[in-house]
Amino acid sequence: MADSSFDVLVIGSGASGLAAAVSAQRAGGRVALATKGALQSCNSAKAQGGIQAAFGDDDSPEQHAEDVWKSSHETADRGLVEILTGEAPAAIHWLEELGVEFTRENGGYRLARCGGASRKRLLQVGDRTGHAITTALRDSAESSGIQTFPKSPLAGLARTENGWRARCGDHTIDATTVVLAAGGRCFRVAKERGELSTNHPGATGEVTQIAVDLGAEVRDFDALQYHPNGGAWPQNMQGYSIPETTRAYGAVLLNADGEEFTDSLGPRDAVSQAIVEEVEKGKGLETPDGRPAVYLDTTRVSEADANVSLPYMLRRYRAGGIDPLRERLFTYPVLHYQNGGLVIDANAETTLEGLYACGEIAGGTHGRNRMMGNSLLECCVFGRRAGKAAAEKAKT
Ligand SMILES: Cc1cc2nc3c(=O)[nH]c(=O)nc-3n(C[C@H](O)[C@H](O)[C@H](O)COP(=O)(O)OP(=O)(O)OC[C@H]3O[C@@H](n4cnc5c(N)ncnc54)[C@H](O)[C@@H]3O)c2cc1C
Numbered sequence: 001m002a003d004s005s006f007d008v009l010v011i012g013s014g015a016s017g018l019a020a021a022v023s024a025q026r027a028g029g030r031v032a033l034a035t036k037g038a039l040q041s042c043n044s045a046k047a048q049g050g051i052q053a054a055f056g057d058d059d060s061p062e063q064h065a066e067d068v069w070k071s072s073h074e075t076a077d078r079g080l081v082e083i084l085t086g087e088a089p090a091a092i093h094w095l096e097e098l099g100v101e102f103t104r105e106n107g108g109y110r111l112a113r114c115g116g117a118s119r120k121r122l123l124q125v126g127d128r129t130g131h132a133i134t135t136a137l138r139d140s141a142e143s144s145g146i147q148t149f150p151k152s153p154l155a156g157l158a159r160t161e162n163g164w165r166a167r168c169g170d171h172t173i174d175a176t177t178v179v180l181a182a183g184g185r186c187f188r189v190a191k192e193r194g195e196l197s198t199n200h201p202g203a204t205g206e207v208t209q210i211a212v213d214l215g216a217e218v219r220d221f222d223a224l225q226y227h228p229n230g231g232a233w234p235q236n237m238q239g240y241s242i243p244e245t246t247r248a249y250g251a252v253l254l255n256a257d258g259e260e261f262t263d264s265l266g267p268r269d270a271v272s273q274a275i276v277e278e279v280e281k282g283k284g285l286e287t288p289d290g291r292p293a294v295y296l297d298t299t300r301v302s303e304a305d306a307n308v309s310l311p312y313m314l315r316r317y318r319a320g321g322i323d324p325l326r327e328r329l330f331t332y333p334v335l336h337y338q339n340g341g342l343v344i345d346a347n348a349e350t351t352l353e354g355l356y357a358c359g360e361i362a363g364g365t366h367g368r369n370r371m372m373g374n375s376l377l378e379c380c381v382f383g384r385r386a387g388k389a390a391a392e393k394a395k396t
Contacts, residue, residue, distance in 0.1 A: 002165060002174035006032040006147070007394035008387070009166055009175035011154045011207060014042035015130065015376055016359025017181030018137035019383025020390070021146050022098075024179070029391030032175065034149035034168035036182075036202045039138060043183055043200045043360070044379060047130025048312060049243040050122040051380075052373035053088035055109055059119040061085040068374060071116035071267045072367025075220065080365045083346060084374065084381050091380040092123060098136040100125060103308060110308065112248035114372040115228075116267035122373045127243050127312045133376060149173070154182065157210050163354060163394075176394035177354045179386045181379075182207035184338030184360040186224060196239040197335040198227055208361055211342055217351040220340025223368040228253075228271040230334025232293040234320045239334055243313055244372045246298050246324075249305040254295040254328065255283040261294075269369045272333040279332070287330050296331040298324035337375065339366050348386035356390050358382040 008024040010017045013035035021033045035041070054064045064085035068076055092102070102123045103110040111120040125132035142148070152169030159165075163176035185205025190197030197203075212218060229244065231237030247253075252264045253271070255278050262274035278284055279292040287293050306314055306325055317324050341363035342350045348358045359379045366374060 002172045004032065004171070005174035006030045007176050008179060008390045009034065009164070009173055010179045010181055010387070011035070012042070012181035012183060012359070013039045013138070014181060014183055014359060015044035015133055015137060015379035016383040017179070018134065018141050019380050020179045020181055020358055020387035022137060022140050022144065023384040023387030024391040025144050025146050027388045027391035029394055032147045032149065032173060033141065034152040034154060034166070034171070034173065036153040037151060039148060039150050041200060041202055042134065043203055044130045044376065045134045046198070046200060047376055048127040048241070049114065049245045050112065050124035050129045050373050051092070051133070051376040052114070052117070052121045052371070053092045053123060053377065054085065054119070054121055055089060055123070056111055056119050056121060059121055061088065063119060064088065064121060067117050068366070068371060071371045072369050075367030077364035079346060084365050084378060087381045088377055091377060091384065094384070095133060095136060095380065098140050100132050100136045112245050112309070113265065114244050114248055115265050115271060116371045122245065122248065124245065124309055126308070127245065127310050130376060154207055154210065157214065177356065177390040179356040179358065179390050180207055180211060180342065180361055181357070181359050181383065182361055184341070186335045186338060189224060190335040195335050196230055198230065198239060198241040199336070208341060211350065211352070211355065211357070214352060216355065217343040218341060219343050219363040220368050221363065223339040224335060225268060225337040225339050225370055226272040226333035227336035228268055228275060228333050229296055229331045231329070232291055232332045233287040233330040234322065235289065236320050237317065240316065241334065241336060242296060242329060242331060243310065245309055246296065246301060246313065249309060250300040250302070251296050251298045252300060254297050256285050257283065267369060268372065275333055285330060291332065293330040293332045295328040297328045299326060299328060301325065337370055339368050339370050344382070346385070347389035348382045349389060354393060356386040358386040
């Protein structure tokens with residue numbers, strides 16, 4: 001017997017789950033959101049760099065889509081990519097309506113070029129973009145009557161006559177439709193491999209497994225992404241993802257001899273691979289505790305750019321005794337993101353009717369290699385679509 005029942009149940013309180021819940025509520029659904037830890041616990045809030053959308057005069061959603069297609073090595077789902085890039089500007093305006101204040105300059109957005117991008121397209125909120133987005137979405141969810149169940153991890157999901165029954169911690173919740181927004185699995189995988197990860201401890205992937213056990217299809221599931229610039233030293237910065245915007249604002253990768261060995265703004269997988277190979281060739285460095293590394297020469301970033309777009313990164317390193325504007329950083333790739341996931345259609349519905357998926361748990365939008373700044377975008381674009389579609393289906 002369920003202790004409560006709703007039109008739409010959302011699982012997860014990252015950017016995608018919050019966007020889905022807010023949209024489902026606005027579409028007229030009675031919405032519940034259950035999550036594993038506190039509402040604030042998620043990877044989305046840790047995102048620093050930014051979110052992509054084609055606002056530049058020389059840019060367009062088509063150009064953005066072309067960059068995604070190339071960075072994915074032509075493995076992404078083109079239909080999903082066109083939705084992602086086509087709805088990006090509207091998603092940004094929606095976030096602004098909810099209170100997100102993107103950094104601006106010269107009368108427009110401050111745009112940076114990120115790895116794999118042919119244009120400057122990355123919007124930022126200083127270097128705490130994910131924090132700003134999740135705070136605004138959470139405020140909206142909490143003030144709009146959505147019932148939240150923190151500390152209620154999904155442990156079981158079964159079909160019922162009218163929809164789904166979910167076991168979430170101590171609660172049994174019935175819902176006509178369910179949106180899975182429980183993120184990826186890189187924290188667990190890194191632990192199993194004995195590696196560092198940028199991820200939050202909640203990123204363990206059991207919700208994907210629950211969906212797969214019910215018969216949902218996955219794609220590109222083996223494709224895990226390494227962030228090229230994990231912090232390698234000092235110890236308290238190991239596993240920290242040095243924002244890609246350091247490279248967008250002029251930082252370059254150097255080997256032990258101080259030589260540039262790769263295009264520092266190439267696609268993520270290419271840059272990570274180049275670092276690993278440079279170290280294998282014996283041209284890397286070793287941290288004081290014996291870990292492999294190369295240099296990220298952040299001294300090339302201007303103080304003005306750093307103060308506007310990298311203040312959090314500066315604070316973190318300076319607290320550890322290192323000033324990134326005066327000395328190079330030790331860096332090495334670190335496990336970061338699940339590229340693939342549950343197969344979805346244009347409304348973010350999985351291959352199981354009435355079960356939706358959005359954000360990192362879903363596959364297709366990035367193919368086998370995601371570009372920076374497209375994950376927060378995916379959370380907003382497909383979170384909104386999933387919430388609206390789930391509420392509408394629940395009413396039919
Ligand atoms: C350090 C870092 C920096 C990043 N920087 C950027 C960036 O600059 N730009 C960008 O676009 N992307 C960035 N990313 C990637 C991006 O932030 C994430 O991929 C994206 O936000 C994932 O959002 P999500 O909503 O799918 O998942 P998450 O934000 O991870 O949220 C998942 C939610 O599901 C919950 N959950 C997990 N298991 C269960 C369960 N069993 N039951 C109930 N709830 C569960 C979790 O507790 C959490 O609340 C970064 C990621 C990290 C880690």
